[in-house]
Amino acid sequence: MTPQVLAPYVLSALFAAQVEGKSSSLDTLVEAIKVRRGDVRRTVTALHREGLVDVRTMRLTMLGFGAAAMFASQKLAPLRRPQKVVEAAA
Numbered sequence: 001m002t003p004q005v006l007a008p009y010v011l012s013a014l015f016a017a018q019v020e021g022k023s024s025s026l027d028t029l030v031e032a033i034k035v036r037r038g039d040v041r042r043t044v045t046a047l048h049r050e051g052l053v054d055v056r057t058m059r060l061t062m063l064g065f066g067a068a069a070m071f072a073s074q075k076l077a078p079l080r081r082p083q084k085v086v087e088a089a090a
Helices: 003-019 026-033 037-049 062-072
Strands: none
Touching: 003 026, 003 037, 003 062, 026 037
């Protein structure tokens, strides 16, 4: 998945943790979003370059907190489509 697709989900996960006073790590983000570690790492790096996330502390910057608050007020679509169950022909 691309950083553009994952960015709202990473921001939302960091926002939720930060509001609750919990610390985040790459592992907690992978677990919360349920995507590959490399994809989350690329997304966090891209958000750091844009000034939305501080990767040293794994916390949102003020700019990132504002952007994440916008995503927190919206319901994000599921990243994966539900799998359809295919019945075998009798």
